[in-house]
Every structure is written in structure tokens, then in C-alpha cells.
Amino acid sequence: MFRSYLKTTFRNLMRNKFYSAINVVGLAIGIMACVLILLYVLSELSYDKFHEREDRIYRVNLFAVLSDDNINQPVTNPPLAAAMQGEIPEVEEAVRISNFEQPVIRHNNDVFNETKWFFADPGFFKVFSASFIYGSPENALTQPNTVVLTETTANRYFGNINPVGKYLTWENDRDFLVTGVIEDYPENSHIKPDFLASFKGSALDKNMEWINNMVYTYFLLEDGYTKDDVDAKLEGLVTKYVGPAVKQAMGVSFEEMLAQGLKYRWYAQPLSEIHFDREVSSGPEPLGNRNYMFIFSIIAVFILLIACINYMNMSTARSSNRAKEVGIKKSLGSNRNSLIAQFLSESIIITFIALILALVFVKLFLPVFNNLIEKQLLLHYFDNFKTIPLLVAFGIAIGIIAGSYPAFFLASFNPVKVMKGVHKSEGSHGKLRSALVIFQLIVSIGLFSGTFVISKQLNFIQNKELGFNKENLVVINKADYLGNRISSFKNELLAQSGIVQITNTSSIPGRILTSSTFYHQTANDSRGMNYLYTDDDFLKTYQVELKEGRFFEEGNQSNVRSVVLNESAIKRLNIEDPIGKKVYEGKKTDETAFTIIGVVKDFHCESLHQEMSALVLFNGRGQNLTVRISGDIQQNMKTIENTWDKFANGQKLDYVFFDEDFGRLYKAEVQTRKIVSIFSALAILIACLGLLALAAFVAEQRTKEIGIRKVNGATISEVLYSLNKDFIKWVAIAFVIAVPGAWYLMNNWLENFAYKTTLSWWIFALAGVLALGIALLTVSWQSWRAATRNPVEALRYE
């Protein structure tokens, strides 16, 4: 039975090569798009699932309300883990992880700036899983100054040999013994270390500050308990340890502060929730976005539907070609069900051909796709025993979705009418066909609008005046290494051509800023605000405008007790005539008083997702040097590097271009734009394949009519119009339906930004015109051929 189906299917495919190719290729592209998106979504949804004890792993987060600031962060203090382990019996193992150092690591002549160096307590491998290639999890991190490398990292320094027992040099001054090599952590891990070094002997190991939050704390819950058991006991630890520490630091008792509205709470967050919980600020890796995953999945389904619709439309449209076959089979005694079975297996067979082609496409395009979304998604067809059956089920499902309607439609033909040739293929399913095409166009126009809005918003935020000049800035990280040589380095560098200005700051716009609470002299309640330490040249280098007063001046003794605020900070503290007024940091004492010497115009220190932040500038030093350059970039980089090398005792220059660093704030959006635009292009491509086939079919079907019209005086353009009219109408209907939906969704999306572009009408008009243009172009290819045909030919064969 199946063999005979197979045979008829292939015969039919070969008989109509044009339509078959469109069907198969369209389906294949659709499936490819779907598989790519699915891989991405599945990878996101399976974050951290690979850990064996995944369901028992938790991270301790801190929720706090301080003055008017809410904090919900994954960073806690160093002594917490040990206290949990010792005092909460439900905690089987608690470990600290810290990745706030970005050391320069050397081995022989290899020197690298490392960004994924993690310190971890020895219990790390009791909580998290890792596959050891060399060494063993039990004693890999028990000794100070030991480190476990991932496979890729080990290869980078040592090549293919077993590096256990060898040493790496950390920042010129410490040697780390390699005690193990583990397999790389997969893409979908929220911790992706290159190095895991023993916490023992690190600067933070013995730190006992209970209000100094700078490490991640994870724990393994004992079997049979819930996180609530731990949460309750964590409350006790806050009172026991944080309370006294607060009193010591602030001079006010913890109870009093609680009474004033302070909140301070530790809570356990399940590992499986870490990647998507956007309430909590991000840990070592950027957070995922569940909404995007939802949207991408819908796009995938839509693209697949578009491809299925092509199949449905083509098979019903061309049904008259099959009508005779149905008629004969029926009159020979075939019943409806066996015909349905035949047509369904036909569509399933075609889907499988498309599926195989799609898997080839996926293999080819996955690297490109990975590159675009900056992920390392993998598809191993044979690695997972579930993959193949899943794909088979997927193929059958698509085959049934695409094939049921045509199967029922074809099988319902009346044999008598069909044999007489009375069968007419138009009518009610002609309407269904238009509806399906309109659906395809709605999706395409919607996706176009989405792409345009995202692009417009990205353009908007990338070109928005930030209040400073972000071009031509080079940022040197870890400049604090220069210590006291920093000013002589500055002076020597400034003396060279191409170097315009240099400033030394504690951080730079776009990176995490430190915050504290501030009081205005006349107010008793405080405000949480960001602050930054800068030297005297900050304004000149970043080209921030001074609004009133003055900025820090070289050699001015009062600098130390002076602050400069931005306009928002003045507003936030509600200060009139700010120059000369006092603000207090942390608490209201003489030691914490600063005099306002100047006010700068607002400038954006954070991404434009956020409102303009209030900022306080102190005079001081920090780890970043920002250099304003002019002229040839490579020449300037050489200058900077050479000068650095003179001062840095072999320490490697670690630099970034400011605009690239700042651009990372919109990485998620840039990625989304890429994904949405690629898949909208694919959607329209598949829809166009369908339109092409449909137009060819319509032109073929209307050959005689066109001939008659031409004989009666229709010009080519009139015929073209009458052929394209329906398609234009479809685009128009699709446009009308798509725009409100797209407008609503994109309006919602823009809510993610404090600064948003306008949803101009022309975005949607452009999407509509583009869809119309592409559809017309596709359709006209066929229409033109039909319209220019000699009518004599069309009417000759009767």
C-alpha cells in the first residue's frame, strides 16, 4: 500500500516540477526557520538544566529597600555561605563564587586579559556538575592558589597536553597550580567560567563584612526540604549578623531602621528561575527574556504555517489535475477514507523530503545563525536518542497540518461530475485560498513593521544626544595598576600628538555605577543616587557641559570635600541655589558633608531603557582612564600602547573603545532586530514562493479569459491590472488587519525604554508598501508572461 502511495507521490512530484519545487523548497525553508528558532528557544528554556542536582540548587539573593531605592540583587556578602552551612541544617552545601576580578594571566610567553576568571569555594563541584577530563572534583579546589581550567582554556595555554601540575601566573604576582581540566560549560549555563580558582587564599576569603555585598552565594538544599525552610532561617541570620554590622556602620540600630521602612531580606532563588527572572539584576551572564522567547516561538509557528499554506493552496488550486485520478479511483471502488489516506501520506512524504532538505539547510546555516545571535547552538542529530523520533513526529505533524484540508477536499470529489469534466475548482475554497494568502501577508507585514520599529528605536537610542560626546574615546581598564605613576603617565601621553584629553574615573558611563544614599542639608530623609569618582579632566574629556559653578580644579585643596551634581541630582534632592550648599553621604555627620561647587548638565550614564539617573561626582581616582583621541585610530592606539608599556612594568594594556562598550547596553535589542529581520525575510520569501506558484496557476487558468479580453481591446496593462487586482486587494486587506496588531505589540515593546521613538505612520505604510511591492513583483513575473501572450495562441486550442 505505502509503496504505491510512494510511487504516485513521486510521479506527481515529477510531473509538475515547478510546483513541486516550490512546495518542497518552501516547506524546507519554513522548517529550517522553525528548527533554528526552536534550537534557540529550547536552549534558553533549558538554562542550567544540565546540572545533576539542578532541582536542589539555589542562589541567595538580597532584597532590600533603602531610602527610596529598591534593591534585588544576586550579590551577597562573603561570610554568608559559611554561616548558612554551619547554622542551617537544610543546607547541604553552600559555596561562594566571585568573578569580579579580570586578571591578566601569563604562561611562558602567552599573556591574556581574562574576563571569565571565577573564584569558587572547594564545595563548588558538590553543588554544580562538571565533567573532569583531568583531575578530580573531590580535591581540585581544596588548596589555595589552585585552579581548574575548561578544555578550551587549557588548550589556549598548554595545547593538547595534560596541564595538571603546571602553573599559571596571575597579575605578575601569584602562581596558580592547575589541578584539573573540565569540559567547557554549555551555552545554556548562567555561569560560564574559563577558570575556576580556589576561593581559599583569595582576598575575599577571610572577609567578614556582613554588609559588603560582593560574592554570589549558592547552596544545595538537603533532599526533602523546601526553599521556604531556608528562607525562614535566613531571616534569623539577617537579624543575627547584619543587624550589628549596620549599627556599627550607621550608628543607628537595625530595629530603628526597620521601623523607618528599611527592608533587608535574603531569599533563595531556584536555579531554574535565574535566567529569566528580570526582577533580579543580572549575574555573571546576561539575563534571558521570556517574552522574546514567546514571540520568537510564535514567529516560528507562523513561518511554518506560511509554508503549510503554500502546500494547501497549491494542492487545492491544482486539484482539477487530480480530479480525474480521484474520479477513476472512486468509480473503481476506492472509498473516501482510502483516498484521504492516500493524499495524507502523499503530503507526509513530501514533508519528509522537505524535512531532510531542511536539516541540510540547518547544518549549513547554523554557524551563520550562531554568529548573528552570538550563541553557540548545536544540533547533533544522533547524539540524543530523542532527536530522531522527535523529528519524525514533527514531520508527520506538519504533513498532517498541511495535508488534511487538501486530502478531504480532493477525496470529496463527485466521480460522475469529475469524469464529465464539470468539476470547477473555484468557489468556496477559492475564498479560503484568499483567506490563507491574506494570513501569510498579515504575518509578513506584521514582521516587517516589527523590524522597522525595532530598527527605528535602535537608531533613536544610538543617535540620541547623551549629554556627552561618545565618539573617539578609548577606555583603559585597570589603570589603577599604575598607582602613583598615573599622573606622569597622563602627562606623558598627553604630550603626544593625537591625544586630546585624558581623565581618570572610578567607572564609565554605561557600566555599573556605585550608589549610595545622600541627604540635602535641610532634609532628614535621604535619596539613593549613583556616584562616580573623577579627576579634574572629566568634563573636558567627555565634553559634558557645566551648568553653573565650577568643576574640580587642579591643586584646589577644597576639592576633597566638594561635589559636583548633575541637574537630576539637584532635582532629586530638591535643592534651590545649589552652589555652596551641603550634601551628606550615607549619614548626616561632619565627616560625610560635601559642598556643592558646581552643577553639570544631565548626561546619560545608563542605558536609555532607564530614566536619566541622578549622579554625584566626587573628586578622586579610579580604575578607568578615558582617552579622547583625534585622527588615525591605529596610530593613536600605538601611541597609547607604547606609553603604557613604559609605565606598566610588563602589565598588559587592557582597553576598549567607548562606543563599543556603551553599545553593549543594547545587545539584546540588536540581537532581536537581527532575529526578527532574518525571519521576516524568510517569511516573505516563503510567502512569495506561494504567491509565485499561485500567480502561475491563476495565469494558466485564466489563459482563455485573457485571450478574450485582449481580442476585445484590452491592452497589456489592463490585463496586468486584472490579473494583479486580487493580489493587490489581498495585500490591502492584510495591511488593514496587520497594522493595529503590529501597532499594539510594538507600542508594548517600546514600553521597555524610558526614551522611545515615535511609532510613525510611515513605518507601517513602509511595511505595507514593501509587502505590496514584493508581492506585485513576484506575481507580475507570471502575469506579464500571460498578458503579453498572443491572444490568438490562447484561443487557438479549444
Added chain:
Amino acid sequence: MIKTTELTKVFRTEEIETSALNKVDLHIQKGEFVAIMGPSGCGKSTLLNIIGLLDNPSGGQYHFDGEEVGNLKERNRTLLRKGNVGFVFQSFNLIDELNVYENVELPLIYLKLKARERKEMVEKVLERMKIAHRKKHFPQQLSGGQQQRVAIARAVVANPKLILADEPTGNLDSKNGLEVMNLLTELNREGTTIVMVTHSLHDSEFAHRVVNLFDGQIITEEVKKQMGEVLL
């Protein structure tokens, strides 16, 4: 009105070259009723299509109303044909999706006439062809004779100078055939030039002149009656 000199038409397909017309000299005067006869495949339809400006000749000259039109572009042929030439085919060639009224209206639409004018002209011609009561019907709902009357109505609705009929009675029984011939004769009496391809000797009796075609060439012409006689 129609003057062809050494008109030839060659069809080239991938493998073969068919010479459908071979140096045809034909002269047809305004108001004439000419029948073209000949065996199947001798080039009658091809000649008619060229006369009707549906196709270009491969060689020779063709003067329509004194104007050389043998090398016109399709666009200009369409312009010249519109309103000047009406066609009637053996297989009627009505558009199935349009009703009687809409089928007849077709040439007027392409002449860009106003809806009111069109309505007037269509109603008039439908009356005349005695098919007005069927104007909402679709071609498939009509008999062959009725369909051909619709086709003739469409051919004459724009008052063309020339009507070309390719075996107009070929698919009709003798009663309906006679009716069609009477209609054509009537139109001719009113001054319309008619060129008709036919197999039927009986039908050819209605014409002033019969042109016999064989293998793409005119072999004989016989005058049946003088134009004047008919006009009386």
C-alpha cells in the same frame, strides 16, 4: 478597406516551420461581405487574425483603411482594433465568469466609455439580438444559438466597421445557424464590412464574394452577387 499584398505568415516552433500563408493578395472593399473557404489547416484563421490585427504577418504588406499596419506594435494594433473590429468565433469565446450583460459590455469598457453610455449601448444591442431577457444569465446557462447571439452582440456593440467571423455557425444546428447568418447579413446591409470563414457552402451563399484558400494561397475567387444588389 482591406488590401493585402503578398501577405505571408510563417510559424516557427522548435522543430518545424509552417508556412500558413503564402503571398496572399486580397482586396476587400468597404461594405463587402466576403466568405473565405478552404480545407482545414489551409490558413483561413491565420488570414482572419492578421486582417483583424490580432497578429502580424511575417512578410508582405497589409493596408487597413489605407494605412500600412503590417508592422505595428501590439499596443498600436490594439488601439486601432478597439472599436473598429469585432470578432465572432466558432466556439463563442465568452467569459464564463461574466454574465451576458458583462460579456457584451467588455469592448465598451476597454473603449473607456462611461457607465451610462455603456448601459444604453448594451441594452440596445441585446434588444436587437433578442437576448435582453437573458442578460443576467451566465454563458453556461444558455443554448449554443443564444451564446452565439451574445457573441455577435459583443462584436457589434461598439459599432465596428469590420466584423470578422471564424466559422460562426460551426457549432450550431441549422436553425440557429440560419439565424446567425441572417443577423450578419442584416449588419452587412447596414454598412458593416464582414469577412467570414466558413466550411458551409450554404453559408457562403450569403456573401457577395467567396475566396477559396488552399495551402496558404488564394486559388479562386467567385463573385456571388454585386454589392449594389444587396444594398437595395
